[in-house]
Every structure is written in C-alpha cells, then in structure tokens.
Amino acid sequence: MDLNTDNEKEVLCEKIINDIHAVFLKDPDLSTFEIIPTSLNRNKSPVIHAEHHLGLESWCMKHVYHHAHKTIIGYRRQHQQRYLQHSDVLLKYLNVALLINPDVTTFWHIRRQMVQTNHLEINCEFKFSALTLSKKPKSSEGFSYRRWLYSFQSHDAIDWPSEFGICERCADRSANNYHAWTHRMWVLQNDRDLICSELMMTEKFMRKHISDYSSYHYRQTLIQHAYELCYYETDEMEHLHNLKDLISYYMADDLEILSTTDVLEIMLPGVDKAAIGEPRLSSFLYCCNLAAHDIRLCDDQKNMYNERESFENHRRASLRFIVENCVRLLLGELPGLYLAPRTYAQLQEFNAALQKFDYASYTFLAALKRSESMLGENHRKWCKIFLGFNYA
Structure with a gap:
C-alpha cells in the first residue's frame, strides 16, 4: 500500500x-x-x-x-x-x-x-x-x-443450548481450545437439564477430534458433575451394559444375566445402602457405566489409530473415577461429606487412605488391580501413585 x-x-x-x-x-x-x-x-x-x-x-x-x-x-x-x-x-x-x-x-x-x-x-x-x-x-x-x-440476564431468559453452540464452533475451529471448554463448563454449572445432551456431544467430539484432550477433560468434568448432582437416566439403569462388560472382563466371568442389584453387590459388597441412599447409588452405577464406556472407547480408538496420549490419559481418568468412588463408599464416606469442597489436606488424607486400602478384601477391586498390572511398567507406576495399588 x-x-x-x-x-x-x-x-x-x-x-x-x-x-x-x-x-x-x-x-x-x-x-x-x-x-x-x-x-x-x-x-x-x-x-x-x-x-x-x-x-x-x-x-x-x-x-x-x-x-x-x-x-x-x-x-x-x-x-x-x-x-x-x-x-x-x-x-x-x-x-x-x-x-x-x-x-x-x-x-x-x-x-x-x-x-x-x-x-x-x-x-x-x-x-x-x-x-x-x-x-x-x-x-x-x-x-x-x-x-x-x-x-x-435472568436464568430463565438465557438460551443455554445456543451458548453451547458457540462453544462447540470455537472448539471445532481451534484445537485444544481451553477457553471455549472452560466457558462450556461454566454454562454446564447453570443448567442441569443439559447433561444428557452434553454426554452425547462429547462422545461425538472425542471421536472426531481424537487428539484434542480438552474435550476429554471436559468429559471427565461432566461425569463428575453428574455424580455430584446425583444425576442418572432411569432407562439406563436396567441395562448398564458397559459396566457389566467391564466387570466380566476383570473377573473373567460371564455376567450378562446380572441385575443392577447384583452389579452393586459386586462393586460395593456390604455397604450400608440405606445410609447412602438410592439416588446416590443409582448415580454411582450410572456414572461408573459412563466411565466403563469411555474405557472401552479409548481401547477401541487405540486399536484404530494406534497409541495416543489422549487415549491413555482419558482411560486412566475413567479408571480412577471408578476406583476412587468405590473406595469412598466402601470406607463409609457419606454423600454430604465427600461431595463437599475438599481442602488440599483432605485430599492428601484420602490419598493416604488409598495407599492403605485393602484391595485384596474386595473381589472386584482385586481383579481390577490384577488386570491393570498387565498393561506395562509405566501403567503399574501410575496405578501405584494415583490408586494406591502396591504391586509386589
């Protein structure tokens, strides 16, 4: 010019x-x-x-x-x-x-x-x-x-799905868009009714953008948020196919005919169901079923696209969700206590409890620990640090 x-x-x-x-x-x-x-x-x-x-x-x-x-x-x-x-x-x-x-x-x-x-x-x-x-x-x-x-704006006057649409377009145009996914998390906190649609959207996005870990992290936050809200889909509670398949895989047994009650008894044997409450237990099973689905999804993606850091990290996060929440309920942590905001000292205290937890006393967790040990030395080190799996 x-x-x-x-x-x-x-x-x-x-x-x-x-x-x-x-x-x-x-x-x-x-x-x-x-x-x-x-x-x-x-x-x-x-x-x-x-x-x-x-x-x-x-x-x-x-x-x-x-x-x-x-x-x-x-x-x-x-x-x-x-x-x-x-x-x-x-x-x-x-x-x-x-x-x-x-x-x-x-x-x-x-x-x-x-x-x-x-x-x-x-x-x-x-x-x-x-x-x-x-x-x-x-x-x-x-x-x-x-x-x-x-x-x-008043809450009722806001078009939250439209706001999600802006977040999705921004995330679609720019990989690992931390700001778009953070904004989406903020929107999620304001409307519980969007959880179901968000679960479907995140899976589609993860399949399309296989290396964009921001979407995987959002999925982890979404499942944790659903659990905190005691959220579950009633229709899904009759099936729990992913969770049953995961239990069958770990325990090397055919559990196709198991009822929801049987699944709960395998994962949380001897817990005081009345103290925990039916809504919390239903949400626990529902969210663990989602985590089990993601574990399988990561394994399938790995077989299709070879190893990627996003697959491994998200699989570990899903596994950690299942193990930690099993341990919390088995230790008798009631919903009001463990869903409260935790201080750093409380988190450290729980991590110490993980290291001392007797996994051998619980069939499902013992089988999970044994199976995960076969995935290599690096994975065993991760399991030891974050899950308290003390391998001999």
Whole structure:
C-alpha cells in the first residue's frame, strides 16, 4: 500500500472504518468476521460484506487497527471521565479494534462501561462478542465478556443450548481450545437439564477430534458433575451394559444375566445402602457405566489409530473415577461429606487412605488391580501413585 503522508493514511483509515460501521448499521445479524489475505491495494474498498459475513483485506489491517487504537486512547485522555458522552463516535472505533484484536482488556472494559450506562444494548453485545469469537475462537476476553453480560440476564431468559453452540464452533475451529471448554463448563454449572445432551456431544467430539484432550477433560468434568448432582437416566439403569462388560472382563466371568442389584453387590459388597441412599447409588452405577464406556472407547480408538496420549490419559481418568468412588463408599464416606469442597489436606488424607486400602478384601477391586498390572511398567507406576495399588 502506497500512503504518502500521515494525513492520507488517516483519511483512508477513516473511510475504511466508516465502511465497516455502515455494514454494522445495515446488517445487525452479522455472524462471522475474517481477515482476507491480500497483499496489494486494488483501489477498491477492502471491506467485504456478503450474506451476514464480514471480511477485511489484510493489506490495511495494521494501519486501520493503529488508527482505531490511537483514536480510542485519545478520546479517553482528552475527555477523561466524560468520554462516554461520545459513545456513538467511540463505538465504531471499538468495533474495528476488537474485531482485529479481541484480546485488549481496556477496550472490553470501555464496552462494559457503555453497557452499564445504557449506551449499548445487551442483546447486541452478545452478537458482537460472538462475532469476535468467529475470528479468534481462543479469545479469553471474548468469553469473559459474555459471562459478564449474563450477570444482567435472568436464568430463565438465557438460551443455554445456543451458548453451547458457540462453544462447540470455537472448539471445532481451534484445537485444544481451553477457553471455549472452560466457558462450556461454566454454562454446564447453570443448567442441569443439559447433561444428557452434553454426554452425547462429547462422545461425538472425542471421536472426531481424537487428539484434542480438552474435550476429554471436559468429559471427565461432566461425569463428575453428574455424580455430584446425583444425576442418572432411569432407562439406563436396567441395562448398564458397559459396566457389566467391564466387570466380566476383570473377573473373567460371564455376567450378562446380572441385575443392577447384583452389579452393586459386586462393586460395593456390604455397604450400608440405606445410609447412602438410592439416588446416590443409582448415580454411582450410572456414572461408573459412563466411565466403563469411555474405557472401552479409548481401547477401541487405540486399536484404530494406534497409541495416543489422549487415549491413555482419558482411560486412566475413567479408571480412577471408578476406583476412587468405590473406595469412598466402601470406607463409609457419606454423600454430604465427600461431595463437599475438599481442602488440599483432605485430599492428601484420602490419598493416604488409598495407599492403605485393602484391595485384596474386595473381589472386584482385586481383579481390577490384577488386570491393570498387565498393561506395562509405566501403567503399574501410575496405578501405584494415583490408586494406591502396591504391586509386589
């Protein structure tokens, strides 16, 4: 790009920013924004708008961002506390600056002030933040801003499935997207009714993105969250095929005809069922069935794609969920106690209890320990450290 003077640069940047602002006014339903790689100025507007998609040619990006940044900071310094009175002018520069670089906390803070002073509508801000995430799906500031906006919304008025959709698109576009999955965990905490659909979604995502461990970790959090909420699907309780297959595998026995009660007796022999409660026991079996399913899934994925760290780590996490929660209930830890937030000292105390636990006294856990010992020296070391399996 050939710009002879600073004045010419500013005039051109102003024209481009005004063109982008005109698109915002014309199309309030913009869904995506992209920087289009272009090396030369072809003497036409670098702003591309088609079917709710907005693009900006890359040759002018640096100059436009620098001009917008300088203008915003200049307004703040010149007008100090009164700069929000110029919100209509500031907004077009903020839009451009955040579309190009959505990780500037100061600019998001200005938008927060505009929302609080009723210079911006919350519904429009949800659309704008989603637009910035279409360009940079790993923007922590973009997700943080959405969570802040939700503090002004009533729980019943929020479309949580739509929020999940944004998280999924961002995770799909950018591997190991910690910020998208963390935001999804936050959404999950706000709506218990989404657990079932999330379980199906995570399995599909794990099968599609086999090395994206963020999705595996989210799956682990999801199962733990379901257990904390005492969640289970009544229809699944009659089958528990994955858990029964896992028990059969470990114990080298055919348990196809076992009832749910029999499975419970094998895993938790002699526990006080009345003290624990039927909902907690049902949730225990349901979540262990999910963990057993994931163990098998990881083994199948390993056979199909060869060894990957994501398969091994998720299999271990699923195994740990089953063993730890068996031990907790066998030790007599009641639901109210062990589901409470645990301090570091309490976690250390439980880890010490794992090391002392007598696995040989329980047929299922003894068989599990014996079977896992056959998976190599590294796995035995992991079992010793995290499960307290003291192999001779």
